[in-house]
Amino acid sequence: MIEVKGLTKHYGPTVAVDDLSFTVPAGQVTGFLGPNGAGKSTTMRMILGLDKPTSGSALINGKPYHQLAHPLREVGALLDARWVHPNRSARAHLQWMAASNGIAKSRVDEVLRLVGLSEVAGKNAGGFSLGMSQRLGLAGALLGDPPVLLFDEPVNGLDPEGILWIRRFMQRLASEGRTVLVSSHLLSEMSQTAEQLVVIGRGRLISDSTVQEFIDKSSESAVRVRSPQLDALRSLLIARGLTVREDGESESGPALLVVGATTEVIGAAAGENGVTLFELSAQRGSLEEAFMKLTGGDVQYHAEGMEEVMGGAL
Numbered sequence: 001m002i003e004v005k006g007l008t009k010h011y012g013p014t015v016a017v018d019d020l021s022f023t024v025p026a027g028q029v030t031g032f033l034g035p036n037g038a039g040k041s042t043t044m045r046m047i048l049g050l051d052k053p054t055s056g057s058a059l060i061n062g063k064p065y066h067q068l069a070h071p072l073r074e075v076g077a078l079l080d081a082r083w084v085h086p087n088r089s090a091r092a093h094l095q096w097m098a099a100s101n102g103i104a105k106s107r108v109d110e111v112l113r114l115v116g117l118s119e120v121a122g123k124n125a126g127g128f129s130l131g132m133s134q135r136l137g138l139a140g141a142l143l144g145d146p147p148v149l150l151f152d153e154p155v156n157g158l159d160p161e162g163i164l165w166i167r168r169f170m171q172r173l174a175s176e177g178r179t180v181l182v183s184s185h186l187l188s189e190m191s192q193t194a195e196q197l198v199v200i201g202r203g204r205l206i207s208d209s210t211v212q213e214f215i216d217k218s219s220e221s222a223v224r225v226r227s228p229q230l231d232a233l234r235s236l237l238i239a240r241g242l243t244v245r246e247d248g249e250s251e252s253g254p255a256l257l258v259v260g261a262t263t264e265v266i267g268a269a270a271g272e273n274g275v276t277l278f279e280l281s282a283q284r285g286s287l288e289e290a291f292m293k294l295t296g297g298d299v300q301y302h303a304e305g306m307e308e309v310m311g312g313a314l
Ligand SMILES: Nc1ncnc2c1ncn2[C@@H]1O[C@H](COP(=O)(O)OP(=O)(O)OP(=O)(O)O)[C@@H](O)[C@H]1O
Pocket: 011, 014, 015, 016, 034, 035, 036, 037, 038, 039, 040, 041, 042, 043, 185
């Protein structure tokens, strides 16, 4: 189990992680979701004792990382996909890791088999593809057979086959009763991998729920309506307690967006009041779009982009 309590990290004026609290239980894959720059890597680094929190704590099975007697046997991590492999074979690399952490040499061939690298174990790891490097990183994380595992964007850059393999592997590790925390900036990826989702935006907790709950919450349904009696329609929908927004001027004229109502409800309301409708269409925004809105990722990106452009111009 991982427990994060009031975790905060400032880098000068930047608040990378802001009073974050959540728990990662054992026996399931927990997704750690947020747009680029949301603070996922910083949080993971603090859990792993690689970065010091400004305030708050992160505990692994009840202890901060630096108090773990045998870290490699208590927590495994795969952090940087671009990590450069040493100029030695996969087996030699793992043997060196095992020896320096008091782990039996026999475990090396076991983890190589687990990640499907047995056949290339004698080859120079420097020549490995990204997918093979990821597997070697996983083998290293599993060397101490730890009950807690952290993966930072493990599928970035992998082909579909590699993505599927990693996804299944993480699910298998969780089904063995381990605590598995995996970060991603893609909701679509996480919805296929994790059961629980911890969602952050700009360092803050946005949601901690099951994947399905988050999807239901973030995919707002709306109905677009057009009418020659738009004002009358707006008034009667508002009178029924519905949320109504202007949908901007399109080629077909002004329209309204009615949130959280079905086409049936709106059509019936219009009919009962003798309001003519030119359009009545159900809209469902893309889930990723809704997610970006919820986490503030889009705003941050645009704002930063603009600053850069402005800065360059001045
Ligand atoms: N060493 C550092 N010094 C200064 N600022 C940092 C440092 N590390 C991270 N940050 C800033 O903290 C914020 C969070 O970054 P972090 O890498 O944790 O986000 P992330 O969610 O992992 O995003 P990504 O997927 O892009 O890595 C960003 O604004 C980033 O620029």
